[in-house]
Structures are given as C-alpha cells and as structure tokens.
Amino acid sequence: MLALNHLGKTYPNGVRALEGFTLTVAPGEIVAIVGGSGCGKSTLLRAVSGLDRPTTGSVMLDGTAILEPHEKIGIVFQEPRLLPWLNVARNVGFGLEDRPKPERSGRVKAQLDRVGLADKATVWPRELSGGQAQRVAIARAFVTRPEVLLLDEPFSALDAFTRADLQDHLLDVWADSKPTLIIVTHDVDEAIVLADRVIVMRSRPGRLYEEITTDLARPRDRQSAAFDFAKRRVLAALDRSLDRKVTDDGETRTETGAAMWW
Amino acid sequence: MSSVPMSVEAKSARVPGEAVRPRAPVRYVGLRLLIVSIALPAGLAIAWEIAVRAGLSDGRLVPPPSRIWQEFEELARAGELYRHVVATLLRVAFGFALGTAAGTFLGALAGYSSLARRLLDPTLQGLRAVPSIAWIPLFILWLGIFEPSKVALIAVGVFFPVYLGVMAAILSVDRKIVEVGRVFRLSGFAMVRRILLPAVLPAYVVALRAGLGLGWMFVIAAEFMGASEGLGYLLIDGQQLGKPAEIVAAILAFAVLGKLTDALIAIAAAPFLRWEDAFGAQRS
Numbered sequence: 001m002l003a004l005n006h007l008g009k010t011y012p013n014g015v016r017a018l019e020g021f022t023l024t025v026a027p028g029e030i031v032a033i034v035g036g037s038g039c040g041k042s043t044l045l046r047a048v049s050g051l052d053r054p055t056t057g058s059v060m061l062d063g064t065a066i067l068e069p070h071e072k073i074g075i076v077f078q079e080p081r082l083l084p085w086l087n088v089a090r091n092v093g094f095g096l097e098d099r100p101k102p103e104r105s106g107r108v109k110a111q112l113d114r115v116g117l118a119d120k121a122t123v124w125p126r127e128l129s130g131g132q133a134q135r136v137a138i139a140r141a142f143v144t145r146p147e148v149l150l151l152d153e154p155f156s157a158l159d160a161f162t163r164a165d166l167q168d169h170l171l172d173v174w175a176d177s178k179p180t181l182i183i184v185t186h187d188v189d190e191a192i193v194l195a196d197r198v199i200v201m202r203s204r205p206g207r208l209y210e211e212i213t214t215d216l217a218r219p220r221d222r223q224s225a226a227f228d229f230a231k232r233r234v235l236a237a238l239d240r241s242l243d244r245k246v247t248d249d250g251e252t253r254t255e256t257g258a259a260m261w262w
Numbered sequence: 263m264s265s266v267p268m269s270v271e272a273k274s275a276r277v278p279g280e281a282v283r284p285r286a287p288v289r290y291v292g293l294r295l296l297i298v299s300i301a302l303p304a305g306l307a308i309a310w311e312i313a314v315r316a317g318l319s320d321g322r323l324v325p326p327p328s329r330i331w332q333e334f335e336e337l338a339r340a341g342e343l344y345r346h347v348v349a350t351l352l353r354v355a356f357g358f359a360l361g362t363a364a365g366t367f368l369g370a371l372a373g374y375s376s377l378a379r380r381l382l383d384p385t386l387q388g389l390r391a392v393p394s395i396a397w398i399p400l401f402i403l404w405l406g407i408f409e410p411s412k413v414a415l416i417a418v419g420v421f422f423p424v425y426l427g428v429m430a431a432i433l434s435v436d437r438k439i440v441e442v443g444r445v446f447r448l449s450g451f452a453m454v455r456r457i458l459l460p461a462v463l464p465a466y467v468v469a470l471r472a473g474l475g476l477g478w479m480f481v482i483a484a485e486f487m488g489a490s491e492g493l494g495y496l497l498i499d500g501q502q503l504g505k506p507a508e509i510v511a512a513i514l515a516f517a518v519l520g521k522l523t524d525a526l527i528a529i530a531a532a533p534f535l536r537w538e539d540a541f542g543a544q545r546s
Contacts, residue, residue, distance in 0.1 A: 049445065051441060051444060051445070068444075068447075069444050069445050069446070069447050070447075071447065074445070075445050077438070077441075079438065081438050081439060081441070081442050083439065083442065083457070083460070083461075084537050084538075085460040085461070085463070085534075085537045086460075086537075087537075094442075094446060094456075095446045097456075124536070124537045125537075126537070
C-alpha cells in the first residue's frame with residue numbers, strides 16, 4: 001500500500017509546485033496522473049521516488065517512510081537514460097549487481113524476452129531505436145521486481161504507433177508481477193488505456209483536482225464507446241481544472257455521463 | 263522567365279551527382295593518408311640532403327639526414343642509445359604513474375564531493391599557476407639530485423592535466439545518468455565506479471594523453487638538471503661537445519617515443535570506448 005500524505009513541495013525560489021496532495025494507491029493498482037504543464041506532476045513523481053524530498057507531508061510504502069530511493073520503488077523516465085557504456089543486457093541487469101551471476105543473467109534474459117528484445121542483448125544502446133531503448137528502460141525497471149513503478153511521461157517522445165505498441169507492452173509486462181503503477185502523462189488516451197484511476201491535477205499550486213475511476217474491462221478497446229466516454233469525462237475534468245469554458249457538448253455529455261455512472 | 267529558375271535547379275541537381283564520384287578502395291585510403299601526412303617532413307629532409315651533397319651548405323650546424331642516421335647507428339652500436347632511451351622511459355613511466363594516480367584520485371574526489379572541491383581546488387589551482395620548472399631547486403633540496411627529484415618533477419607535470427581533466431569531466435556528467443545511479447541506490451564509491459568513471463572515460467583518456475605529453479616535456483627539464491644518462495643528457499652532451507647530429511638524433515628519439523607511448527594509450531583505451539556515440543567516434 002502506497003500512501004501519499006499531504007505532500008507539498010516549495011522550491012527555494014518560492015514556487016509552490018505541489019500542495020496538500022493526498023492519495024492512497026492499492027497494490028497492483030494503475031493510477032494515471034494528468035494535468036496541464038506546470039501542475040506538479042513530475043515534482044510529485046520525484047517525491048514518491050525519493051529522488052527529491054517533499055517540503056511537507058510524507059510518502060509511506062507499507063508503513064515505511066520513503067526519504068530516498070528505495071529498492072521496492074522503480075522509475076522509468078521520459079528518456080530511456082540507458083548507460084551508453086553498457087550493452088543492452090548489462091543495462092537491464094544494472095540493478096541486479098548484488099545478485100549471483102547465474103540468477104542475474106537468467107532474469108535479464110527472461111525480462112529481455114518479455115519486452116521482445118532477446119536478440120539485442122549484446123547491442124550498444126546507441127544502436128537502438130527510440131522505442132527499443134525505452135523498452136530496455138522498462139525491462140531495467142521491471143527486472144528488480146519493484147512493488148511500485150513510477151513512469152514519468154515514458155512514451156511522450158515516441159511516435160503514435162510506437163506509443164500504442166509500448167502501452168500494450170507495458171500492460172503485458174505489468175501482468176507478470178502486477179506492481180503498483182503510477183504513470184504521469186500528457187496523453188488522455190494513454191491514461192485511459194492504462195489506468196484504473198485517473199487523477200487530474202491543477203496548477204499554481206499543484207494539487208489534486210479530480211479523481212476519475214476508469215476501471216473498464218481489460219484489454220481495452222480504444223474504439224469502444226466506454227473508452228470514448230471515459231475519455232470525455234477526463235477531458236472535461238481537465239478543462240475545468242484549467243478554468244477553461246467547457247463546450248456545451250462536453251458539458252452535456254459529462255453530465256449525462258455522470259448520471260449514468262453513479 | 264521560367265528558364266532562369268530551371269537552370270538553377272538543373273545546376274543544383276548536378277552537384278550531388280558529382281559528389282558520388284567513385285571512391286578509392288579503403289586500403290588505398292590509408293596509404294594515401296600516410297603519404298600525405300609524411301610528404302612535408304620527408305620532402306624537406308630529402309631537399310636538405312641534396313643541398314648538402316651538392317655543396318650548397320656544409321651541414322655542420324644543421325646535419326643532413328644521412329649524418330643523423332649515422333649518429334643513430336653509432337649510438338645504437340655502442341649500446342648507448344638503448345641505455346639513454348631506457349633511462350628516460352623509466353623516468354617518464356614512474357612519473358606518469360605517480361602523477362596519474364594522484365591526479366585521478368584527487369580529481370575524482372574534487373569532482374564528486376563539493377566539500378573536497380572547495381577544500382582542494384583553490385590550493386591546487388594556485389599551485390598549478392606556478393611554472394613547474396620552478397619546483398626544480400626545491401625538489402633537489404628535498405629529494406637529492408638523483409632519480410627521486412626527477413620523477414617528482416615529471417609527476418607534477420602529469421598531475422595537473424589529469425586532475426583537471428577528471429574533475430571537469432565528472433562535473434559535466436549528465437545529471438540524468440547520475441539520477442539513474444541514485445535510483446539504484448548507488449552512492450560514494452559505487453557511484454564513482456559504476457557511473458562516474460565510465461561516463462568520464464573518454465575525457466579521461468584525453469587527460470591521460472595530455473598528461474603524458476607534459477610528462478615528456480618535463481623529463482627533458484628533469485634531465486637538464488644534471489643527469490648522467492637519458493635523452494635529455496644526450497641533448498646537453500651534444501650541445502657541450504658541439505655535435506648537432508647527436509642533438510637532432512635525441513630530438514627524433516623523443517618524437518618517436520612520445521608518439522609511440524601516446525598511441526599505446528589510445529590503443530589500450532580503444533576497446534573500452536567502443537560504445538561512444540560521438541562525432542569523432544565513428545571515424546578513426
């Protein structure tokens with residue numbers, strides 16, 4: 001169980017990037033966080049990962065306070081961030097250094113198989129395409145079997161086809177061990193394909209604005225009416241969070257939608 | 263009206279076509295490069311040889327290549343050349359090893375820890391501003407006139423480029439890569455070993471080569487300050503006995519040894535730098 005209690009982050013220059021953010025995420029749950037730029041999404045993720053300390057509040061994983069990077073919490077960044085001097089297999093095995101060699105190579109091989117890059121094990125990172133590199137990054141995060149995996153706009157640098165492909169891939173790999181996933185994204189489609197719950201954030205100061213449950217049956221059909229409906233609800237919430245005037249169409253749909261929902 | 267842009271187009275269309283001229287096979291490219299790179303010195307040497315043989319100059323102060331070669335042969339036959347080369351090589355090797363060890367350690371320390379940097383760097387930068395030859399009298403007083411003072415001087419010369427190179431390279435390592443290390447809970451020595459050192463390796467090799475270059479410079483200074491053997495001694499000996507051929511022979515020996523040891527570092531480092539994805543990495 002991951003609990004974020006009243007997380008707040010004020011930068012030295014006085015910017016309140018995050019304020020009073022409270023959220024509880026169940027084991028195996030997939031939560032997507034969306035919001036306009038500068039709403040503190042990345043700040044939030046960095047606080048949960050332990051890379052940055054929040055100024056107020058706390059992050060608790062199974063009752064332990066997270067103050068610095070923790071072995072049960074993995075992270076995938078927007079860029080693959082592979083170590084260019086290690087080949088693909090050694091990049092994937094980077095977090096398994098303390099394990100005996102047979103176990104390490106076995107797990108690396110299995111994980112590379114899972115992301116479909118078994119034939120790239122001995123290749124240098126520079127020889128990979130953007131999508132392949134990000135798959136290696138995902139393998140590197142999963143291979144240590146984290147309880148919580150944080151993803152910071154992991155597919156935003158990829159083209160639409162590769163992105164959809166990797167979303168499916170992520171769910172596929174996730175199903176092996178079912179860690180908690182928290183994924184920050186700009187892409188509402190992505191949020192709905194992946195998440196059980198979508199958190200809409202609002203900026204200045206960054207805070208939780210609305211929570212939308214999107215637990216459609218999996219695998220999710222991007223063309224289905226239910227998908228479209230969930231998407232409209234998230235989009236409407238996003239519009240409201242940005243104080244944008246909601247179009248009549250969206251408003252009506254949201255209201256009828258809400259009526260149908262509850 | 264329309265004919266003008268047409269002709270421009272036709273012209274620009276031809277340019278790429280010209281660029282696709284059939285290229286020489288790869289094995290000839292290397293040979294051609296070699297010929298081009300030695301054309302100037304070889305040409306000058308041959309011209310001078312001809313000039314001296316034609317009686318245009320007696321070649322007493324600037325000996326022609328044949329006389330320098332003769333000098334080499336004489337030195338080699340007596341075993342002198344070997345003795346001098348070994349003496350100089352050993353000094354450079356010890357000085358380089360010491361300077362590199364100290365430079366790497368302190369450079370890594372100053373690059374990794376900002377406290378160490380604040381503590382060390384101002385002092386070291388101050389010392390760096392001292393022309394290293396200025397240390398000679400002090401080293402002689404401290405370490406005597408034999409090998410230790412010479413090795414110490416060379417080590418000082420090697421130390422600074424290595425120290426600066428390692429520190430600057432560590433400071434410029436991509437924060438994002440360091441964060442990957444933090445995510446996997448690396449810190450201290452493990453962070454240096456698994457993230458920082460591999461990341462700075464290309465810059466480190468450059469620093470080592472710069473350090474070695476200075477090492478070769480300082481070995482001459484060290485041997486000028488009183489040595490009974492070594493290539494620097496040959497230089498002084500040639501000057502005192504008025505033998506320019508000996509001086510030029512020693513200079514050539516320096517050039518060859520400097521180039522060889524530099525190439526040795528480059529070759530030794532190459533297998534560790536195959537991963538490089540940079541402008542210079544894909545060409546050799």
